[in-house]
Amino acid sequence: MAIMSAQSHALVEALVREFLAKDPVRYGNTLASFELEAPRSPSSVTNRNVLRKSLGLEKVILKYKKQQADPSVSLPSTLHIIVSEYLRKAGGTTTTATAAAAAGGSENATSSETNPPAEIWPPPNPRSAARPGFAQPAAPTAMRDDEYTEPKPAAAPTKKPPAPQSRNEFDDEDDDEDPVIEELSAPRAPVSRRGGGLAGSPAQLKQTTESWAMEDMEDELSNFSLAPKMVPRGARRVVGDLTRPGTAPSPNFGGFGGGAGGGSGGSLSPSEARECRELCFAVCFGTPPDSWKQGFYFNPPSMADQQFGLVQDKGGPCGLLASVQARMVANAYRTHAPSSVDAFVRATCDPRSARSLLRDALADALVAAATADGASTTVALVAASGSVSFDAMLRSAHVTRVPASSRAEVARELERSCLPAWTSKDGFGMVQFLLSAVLTRGVATCRGEMDEPTNSLLAMHGYCTQDLVNLLTLGRCVSNVFDGDMDVGGMRMRGVPSGGDVGLLTLFEWYGSHEVGKRLKCPSTPTWVICSESHFSVLFGLAEPRRAGASFAGDLLYYDGLHRQDRLLRLTLSSSPTGGHTQRIGRTAEERARFADHGREAVPPLEFVLETKWQGVDVDWNGAEKIL
Secondary structure: OOOOOHHHHHHHHHHHHHHHHOOHHHHHHHHHHHHHHOOOOOOOOOOHHHHHHHOOOHHHHHHHHHOOOOOOOEOOOHHHHHHHHHHHHHHOOOOHHHHHHHOOOOOOOOOOOOOOOOOOOOOOOHHHOOOOOOOOOEEOOOOOEOOOOOOOOOOOOOOOOOOOOOHHHOOOOOOOOOOOOOOOOOOOOOOOEEOOEEEOOHHHHHHHHOOOOOOOHHHHHHOOOOOOOOOOOOOOOOOOOOOOOOOOOOOOOOOOOOOOOOOEEEEOOHHHHHHHHHHHHHHHOOOOOHHHOOOOOEOOOOOHHHOOOEOOOOOOOHHHHHHHHHHHHHHHHHHHOOOOHHHHHHHHOOHHHHHHHHHHHHHHHHHHHHHHHHOOOEEEEEEOOOOOOHHHHHHHOEEEEEEOOOHHHHHHHHHHHHHHHHOOOOOOHHHHHHHHHHHHHOHHHHHHHOOOOOOOOEOHHHOEOHHHHHHHHHOOOOOOOOEOOEEEOOEEEOOEOOOOOOEEEEHHHHOOOOOOOHHHHOOOOOEEEEEEOOEEEEEEOOOOOEEEOOEEEEEEEEEOOOOOOOOOEEEEEEEOOOOHHHHHHOOOHHHHHHHHHHOOOOOOHHHHHHHOOOOOEEEEOOOOOOOO
16 A cells, blocks of 8 residues: 655645534534644645645535625535535435535534525534633634535546645636735634634634635634533533543542652643643633733842742742742741841842742742642653744643652752743743643542532632632642631531641632631741732741730731832831721621721721731831822
8 A cells, every 4th residue: 555645644634624613513622622633733634725725626616606605605524525525426416405414513404505505614513612700712713504415417527636835826717706815823813702712602603604705724723722611500511531542541630640750751632632632721722811821930129139039920820939039938938037138138139049049939839739648759841942822832841850859859850941931021921830730630530629629729810719729839729728628518618638838818808718727827827918908929038927925026928920110019017006907997797897888997908917917016118108
């Protein structure tokens, strides 16, 4: 048997790719796997004109176009046209009903050759209908199609198919009707999309495509997003493993199978990519928001006392950045034991010191995710550079697996293979770190620890959930902040099993909707992630403020990477002669809610947060503008 040439292989791939992209509702996930298994290359055929001319179908295509009732409607896929022509040649004229059935068409299709029904071709799979109350997956962009009547019997093309040529060399009578897009990154037709993909029910897909006439395959493929299968709230999922041909899943790596460690690795499998997208970004239609496309980078030298501080460009990823920042501060406290603000600045604001603190903080978070409850024996390090889109990043990402037993080895490998990509200012560094944490902990383990296993780690608007913050600060993807586990009406709600270097304080506790346990209020270092007004930031001290007899005093430092502070804020706590906000406003949730609704005094929410741990204190902002 003759070996398929590279030219033939490229044409076969193009036929399959175009056929799948024609029906995004039915074949969206199949195309996702195909794109991962056979990624496009410079030799790929991604233009419909080139494909059809390379196969010698110019005359056949022209006949189809002349028989169209609506010239603005695009043709079926090239593969369907080829099959229809061979069926016609072998057994006579095929009816519209036969053609529709072959293409998965409607059972109501008729043999009329003059009035084809106006609907999406092929029709959507009824099992993919929209589900109430849950976001539909991002789907590849579809072109508008009708069902087509096959042409009258005619001699099939007899000339030998020409070899593929540069698309600029083709200039025939149908080029104006089927324009060529020169670049895959060219501007695309307007589409109602969110999070990088077309989302909606089959009816919405049809409505979106009604206004399009361009037939070029490149548009369909350039708009395609590797979207996960979405599962409604409360449903349970059975996950299949789509491993690459010729490979077998390895035992117990992050819930997916993987290597034994020691620096081994490979690419993300389709199942890993799909499950990570679903766990992390399901509420965002399977794609991280634009605010998450940034890496870990520091303040400029002009911000002398904050050069250790990570910068947040836009709202959304504050929980991830604050968790990493808090681990950096905890490491600085444990390593340098600074006794003053000036000593802390000297220890952390040198660029090399700041980078080392960042590397160690990232390594600590991943090792904790692996070793907590013995979830995994390896740490997964996901890295990809130079990607312009999330889908491209997933396709090119490389996963290195390092033994979790050696924190030093994890740090060395992270420095070597990950930090160049993770610290790129406008790259996917934060996303790659999050994927590393999820793969290290294991998707199944994360879902088993969450109160609601069908939730995602990002909430609406790209905000971080408490599950995500706990994963990065505690190594466990639990949803709560109280100590231990709690039984609520027969439901086991998992809390904090043990303390660590980083704690947490939240405004929700001031208003009585959360209870923060002692394990988070009293970490091993005076470092806390602060949750206030839907935003996460960092509070830390050189020593924890303590009460001595009737007096109470201590300094705390506050850093927020989003608000671009002029300087590191120093807050001085002292005993309040009037009992602080707790005494003045009240201790019950009802009293505090009433003050929030009707109080005439503007109180910085951060002061309320501080009183959840240090009750009855006054806060001196030392001349800085209060954050209201």
